[in-house]
Amino acid sequence: MYLEGLEMIGVLVVVVVFVKVLEHFGWLGAGYDDSVEDELEQSAVRHRPEGLEQLEAQTRFSRKELQILYRGFKNECPSGVVNEDTFKDIYSQFFPQGDASTYAHFLFNAFDTDHNGSVSFEDFVMGLSILLRGTITEKLNWAFNLYDINKDGYITKEEMLDIMKAIYDMMGKCTYPVLKEETPHQHVEIFFQKMDKNKDGVVTIDEFIDCCQNDDNIMRSMHLFENVI
Amino acid sequence: MAGVAAWLPFARAAAIGWMPVANLPMPVAPNQKNKRQDELIILNVSGRRFQTWRNTLDRYPDTLLGSSEKEFFYNEETHEYFFDRDSEMFRSVLNFYRTGKLHYPRSECISAYDEELAFFGIIPEIIGDCCYEEYKDRKRENAERLQDDLEDNKDKKPPNMTCRETMWRAFENPHTSTMALVFYYVTGFFIAISVITNVVETVPCGTSTHQKEVPCGERYTVAFFCMDTACVMIFTVEYLMRLFAAPSRYRFMRSVMSIIDVVAILPYYIGLVMTDNEDVSGAFVTLRVFRVFRIFKFSRHSQGLRILGYTLKSCASELGFLLFSLTMAIIIFATVMFYAEKGSSSSKFTSIPASFWYTIVTMTTLGYGDMVPKTIAGKIFGSICSLSGVLVIALPVPVIVSNFSRIYHQNQRADKRRAQKMQKARLARIRISKTGSSSGFLHSKRNGLFNDPLELTGSIEDEQQLSKSTSLLESQHHHLLHCLEKTTNHEFVNEQCYQQSYLEAGQNYQSQSPSLSSQEGMTGTCCTRRSKKRHSPLPNSSVPSGALMHPLVHPHTHQHALQELSTIHIQPHTTSRSSLNMRLEEQHPLNCQSGGKVTTAIISIPTPPAANSPEGDAQPPAVPAHHQNIVKVSAL
Numbered sequence: 134m135y136l137e138g139l140e141m142i143g144v145l146v147v148v149v150v151f152v153k154v155l156e157h158f159g160w161l162g163a164g165y166d167d168s169v170e171d172e173l174e175q176s177a178v179r180h181r182p183e184g185l186e187q188l189e190a191q192t193r194f195s196r197k198e199l200q201i202l203y204r205g206f207k208n209e210c211p212s213g214v215v216n217e218d219t220f221k222d223i224y225s226q227f228f229p230q231g232d233a234s235t236y237a238h239f240l241f242n243a244f245d246t247d248h249n250g251s252v253s254f255e256d257f258v259m260g261l262s263i264l265l266r267g268t269i270t271e272k273l274n275w276a277f278n279l280y281d282i283n284k285d286g287y288i289t290k291e292e293m294l295d296i297m298k299a300i301y302d303m304m305g306k307c308t309y310p311v312l313k314e315e316t317p318h319q320h321v322e323i324f325f326q327k328m329d330k331n332k333d334g335v336v337t338i339d340e341f342i343d344c345c346q347n348d349d350n351i352m353r354s355m356h357l358f359e360n361v362i
Numbered sequence: 363m364a365g366v367a368a369w370l371p372f373a374r375a376a377a378i379g380w381m382p383v384a385n386l387p388m389p390v391a392p393n394q395k396n397k398r399q400d401e402l403i404i405l406n407v408s409g410r411r412f413q414t415w416r417n418t419l420d421r422y423p424d425t426l427l428g429s430s431e432k433e434f435f436y437n438e439e440t441h442e443y444f445f446d447r448d449s450e451m452f453r454s455v456l457n458f459y460r461t462g463k464l465h466y467p468r469s470e471c472i473s474a475y476d477e478e479l480a481f482f483g484i485i486p487e488i489i490g491d492c493c494y495e496e497y498k499d500r501k502r503e504n505a506e507r508l509q510d511d512l513e514d515n516k517d518k519k520p521p522n523m524t525c526r527e528t529m530w531r532a533f534e535n536p537h538t539s540t541m542a543l544v545f546y547y548v549t550g551f552f553i554a555i556s557v558i559t560n561v562v563e564t565v566p567c568g569t570s571t572h573q574k575e576v577p578c579g580e581r582y583t584v585a586f587f588c589m590d591t592a593c594v595m596i597f598t599v600e601y602l603m604r605l606f607a608a609p610s611r612y613r614f615m616r617s618v619m620s621i622i623d624v625v626a627i628l629p630y631y632i633g634l635v636m637t638d639n640e641d642v643s644g645a646f647v648t649l650r651v652f653r654v655f656r657i658f659k660f661s662r663h664s665q666g667l668r669i670l671g672y673t674l675k676s677c678a679s680e681l682g683f684l685l686f687s688l689t690m691a692i693i694i695f696a697t698v699m700f701y702a703e704k705g706s707s708s709s710k711f712t713s714i715p716a717s718f719w720y721t722i723v724t725m726t727t728l729g730y731g732d733m734v735p736k737t738i739a740g741k742i743f744g745s746i747c748s749l750s751g752v753l754v755i756a757l758p759v760p761v762i763v764s765n766f767s768r769i770y771h772q773n774q775r776a777d778k779r780r781a782q783k784m785q786k787a788r789l790a791r792i793r794i795s796k797t798g799s800s801s802g803f804l805h806s807k808r809n810g811l812f813n814d815p816l817e818l819t820g821s822i823e824d825e826q827q828l829s830k831s832t833s834l835l836e837s838q839h840h841h842l843l844h845c846l847e848k849t850t851n852h853e854f855v856n857e858q859c860y861q862q863s864y865l866e867a868g869q870n871y872q873s874q875s876p877s878l879s880s881q882e883g884m885t886g887t888c889c890t891r892r893s894k895k896r897h898s899p900l901p902n903s904s905v906p907s908g909a910l911m912h913p914l915v916h917p918h919t920h921q922h923a924l925q926e927l928s929t930i931h932i933q934p935h936t937t938s939r940s941s942l943n944m945r946l947e948e949q950h951p952l953n954c955q956s957g958g959k960v961t962t963a964i965i966s967i968p969t970p971p972a973a974n975s976p977e978g979d980a981q982p983p984a985v986p987a988h989h990q991n992i993v994k995v996s997a998l
Contacts, residue, residue: 139702143742201400205368227373227842230854240376257372264375272378279379300380301850309855311863320850324383345382354381354388357845358374 180213182254191255192262199258206254214251217241231305239299243279265358272355273342287335288328293321370835374842384849392837404442405456410449411442418459420835425483427459451478458484466493472500506772529607546663549600553659556593559586560653594630597623597656619662626656669773673766684758688725691754695721695747702740709736725751 182188188199207213209223217238224237244252244260263271278284282292297317304312328336328344345351381388403419405412405427422428437444445452451470455478458464466475466489479486489497523531532542563579563586579586601623608614629649661667674681696717703711710733711717720733724747735744847853855863 138739139698140737140739140742143702143739146746147742202371205371208368223369224373224376227370227839228846240379243379261372261375264378265371273382276379276382280382297383300383300846301852303846304850304852304854307855308852309863310852312852316850316852320383320385323385328382341382350384350387351382354384354845355378357381357388357391358378360391 180253182213188255188258192258193266194258194262202258202261203254206257214253215257216251220252228303228305230307231303233303235299235302239279239282239296242282243275269346269352269355270342273345274338277338277341287337288341289335290321290325293324294318297321370838370842374838377842377845380845380849386848386851388848389841389844392834392841405452406437406440406442406444407447407449407452408445412452412456414456414459421459421462423836427482431483447478447481448474451475455479455482455484463490464488464493465490466497468496472497472504476501507775526607527609529603530609533604533607549596550660550663552593552596553656555589556653556656559589559593560656590630594627597627601627622655622658625652626659629653665773665777669766669770673762673769676769677762677765680758680761684755687754691725691750692718692721695725695743698743699735699740699747702737702743703735706736706740710734721747724748726755727752
């Protein structure tokens, strides 16, 4: 029988509703299986760190310090690894006025040395070991690594600008004096004037370490957080 | 913040990433005085021992357990802290320290829980989202119940009431005196009479001399008129008496019941005034309709009616939603039906508004059958329409029902209690026992999770301030924020200061002229008006006493460290501030604080006397003894 216009639409609607109901009950087998698999995947991510002795050997922390660190770590990340979102979340809580997510992203990349998208306790503790107990050179190396976003051994102005903007973002809007658009740019200029000795537009690791070692302020501030743990 | 307190060392370590970028020297890190190894402390709550790390409790320094207040409960012999409180509820309190989230155990009584929280200095607002709704609901229920209790005490007659007040009380609570009761029944009777009269008036009363049947009203006009007059007179007298007795006449006139009263009696008077003109008799008839409003006067007499009205009012949003969704559905289906039925001959669906009627009748499953679709498409859509109608109507109804049930039961409970003669005796007994016991609890603690920490500085005079020191955590966190400020060369300020400084940005922050930033600039713009006056009379460095005398209204002096980075002179700063790094904080005058709620941190840093500072020589008064840094950081 010839169906016209609206009748056709009406019939179509009925058929579609019917199909959807069947799908829901899994008779057409379309969407049902995926949900089960998703749940399995989520629970599989769990990580147990290496033993205490190995970590003690690899880092410069004492046993007790490692214990304290692990307890804090596990409290916030029961699954044993931190993914980038949790990391950003945690770090942002220390800087409520501004937006710490960009800087946290760079930090995450700096800590995630094997670039697998998550920071395990070992990565965490290794990073901290360098930052808190390392030599000046190691610390400066770490900082250079942080700034060098694409890890090619050179800090370009664009990379530095990104980092600088991320730092200024953490300040937020309500600052004194008022933050202007050019402030990060100017700050980058000053940085490059100081660091880039041969004026080739990039800062290499040697220029960086060299320059920092000659700067009293920076040297002094490197020792600032020795007694953090 | 609690959970992430453990990550503070990490955040501080990561701050090393800022160091090569910063151009200013960093502030000194706070010392960990008597850095003890983290120890387990034992909390004995009514015999049940809880153990936790000391650091866990220190996360919230302005609660009982996190501050030195717990020392009051220390038991020397057993080396534990003993609390004589409910150990079940203490579990949730302690879990709050451990996880940072406060949960409300559903099996506990709401007021007991509130008291426990008050004792331990925890504000209930931080209950986690998972339990907050339940908490609020229970609290509201409890408050309503308590309010009913209070209202019961109104039955006692206070002495020395004026005649007017007596009358008002008689009107509002009819069971207080016999006169009131009589009045109550009489008015009720007359309302009933009036309503019955109105109804019977229209009944056909058998044939008279004319051929057609006449309603009774026209047959016995005089009788009905007398009835009507009598009722209206009673109602008018009642209304005037109520108006006279009302404590606030204006409010009484605006109340719903009085409007109903007025509307009930007006038609009669208007009818009296109007002549028997044929033109206006149509309007006259319409006015008679309003006489039916007299039936609403019954709501004064019936509790149930009042509850119904109250319920409908409180469910206004659900009803509104119902109405809105119904309207939407009606319009959609009416349109569809109209176009579906357009083709068929002799279709009743002549226009879309005409289809509205069909849609409403179908959706409410009435199905009169006066309009019926004939085409196949029409029938399909018609069936979909009726199915969806059932759903849409069924959804908001349970909400309304549960609201009604809650209010109704509450009222029932109140009635039952009122009926108990023993109520007064019970209250008397409670009163006696209460005066015998001593007060149980401490008053609730100061609100908020913020502290007024003292920044630990390097100078020696501040040692005595450390007796008031706050948790190490807070000072370390503030040091971290301070480092960030130094790195970027900007300071944190709060909203208001930011707005003001933003507005005045043009005048005060001339980048190229450091001289401008001397006198004027030394005082921050947010407090310009206030501080300009105060700043001038203060001489250079002999001011400590002056400053001490006005600690609270002291001008907020800033160091305009550097507006634009191009005017930085790094060298003089480092030499003048070398090892001292004395940080003098002053209390913010009130106009820069954001009233206890918190958005940002504020640190004001006046320069120490530096002769070679390019910033000019306005001296901030040295305030060695009054260090109170208001650094409010939200949500930590």
